[in-house]
Amino acid sequence: MTALYSLLHLIFCFCSITLIVLSSEEDTSELRLERLLQMVFGAMVLFVGLEELTDIRNVERLKKELRASYHLIDSFLGESELIGDLTQCVDCVIPPEGSFLQEALSGFAEATGTAFVSLVVSGRVVAATESWWRLGTPESVLLPWLVGSLPLQAARDYPVYLPHGSPTVPHRLLTLTLLPGLELCLLCGPRPSLSQLDSQLLERWWQPLLDPLRACLPLGPRALPDGFQLHTDILGLLLLHLELKRCLFTVEPLGDKEPSAEQRRRLLRNFYTLVTTTQFPPESGTPEKAEDVVHPAQLPRACYLVLGPGSGWQLVALQLGMRLLLLLLSPQSPTHGLRSLATHTLHALTPIL
Incomplete structure (x- = not known):
């Protein structure tokens, strides 16, 4: 720096x-x-x-x-555990009782008169109001990343500009720590003040959900709830919803195997860059020449890579509609079954992202 x-x-x-x-x-x-x-x-x-x-x-x-x-x-x-800086999608986690958290979040937002509210754990969004999800890039990625990078503090009141939505007029970013590592974030104007967000208001909406809130804390590195089963060959995954600009990224479904978590993150980041630039180019934009037009039937839908010599780790990417899934797999996973495994995993993950 x-x-x-x-x-x-x-x-x-x-x-x-x-x-x-x-x-x-x-x-x-x-x-x-x-x-x-x-x-x-x-x-x-x-x-x-x-x-x-x-x-x-x-x-x-x-x-x-x-x-x-x-x-x-x-x-x-x-070496960040997040990937939104590269994908330009918001790092998310899937809480086990998301509907209850979403209902409380909407009620809290209405009670405070604030449309932009989210729950953030370790820089990843747990739940958010519709207005928060509609934030543009890069602020949709920057705001939770900022909250996750700051030292623990009970409450904050930050003036921030929105690079896409409001680059010249500042807003206020209010954060309240519900549990160590889990923060309630509000993006607002002059109101409400921190003093208006008193303990009675917080207790009304969040005290009844203390157990679901605690269940969010380990979701930072894992992203998926404990009850969600992944194939034992999966060492890491990256799932992107390209339309919603959200992603799930984890290298800890089975954290006790080689390679290390840092290596897994690096391999998936490099593989994302490879498939984005060579296999699954962005479909937006108008080609300059007629011969540059790529018809949907000509676009690849899956690709894989076997690393070697010596390691044998495998990477597979599968795109179906607006979802792109990348998997890092152990060497014993049979190559002929990579697409089937990726398809099954994507179908299992589709209902939650």
Whole structure:
């Protein structure tokens, strides 16, 4: 990060900002670097607003204000357990009693007069109001990521700009810790104040749901509830709903096997980049030439990769409609059964995302 901050210091004098990212990893993809830069710029807008970055009037003041974004930017550069920075989809978890949590969340939002409310565990969204789900990119990814990156605190009142929805007018991000690691987030205007969110209001809506709330705490790394059964060959999975811009990402269905959790995350991230750029290109946009048109029948729906020599771990990707599933599988999983296993897993996961 020091090099990045030094770079910003050098170019502020030209009244514009240019972000440059350098990577020492030989296999780092252009997609990964491009989306990293988008997240970094989004984080800067989140804290200081777009006008401060496009019309720099006081360099020293801007540098001081940008310090608030350093912690969030640092979290993009580390080995995060999240993947929304790459997929541009919101990291989610599936709570065991989601309907009760959703009902309480809607009631709490109505009682506080706030349309944008969510429950966040370890940077992942557990439940949210419809208005929260309609937040655009990148704020839909940045806000829960920010909450998950901050140290534990009973309550917060943050001024934030929305890079897509409101880049020049700040909103307030209120957070309330219901349980250590589980936070209630509100995106609002001048009201309500933190003092209006008193203990009686919280107890009314959340005290009766203490057990379902506790059940959310281990969902951070696993994403799926304990009762959800996955095939024993699955070492990690990434499921994306491309229309809703939500994803499930876990490398802990069976955490006691090789490779390590860090390696699993890296393998799935690299495989996502590969299949996104080569096998399942975005279908949006208008091709410039008639010969560039790709008909749906010509698009692949599944692909796999066997790693070697020595490891034998297998990766398979399957796209059906607006859902894309990536699986990391153990070496003993038969290659001829990869598509069948992926199809069965996707059908099992479809009702919950």
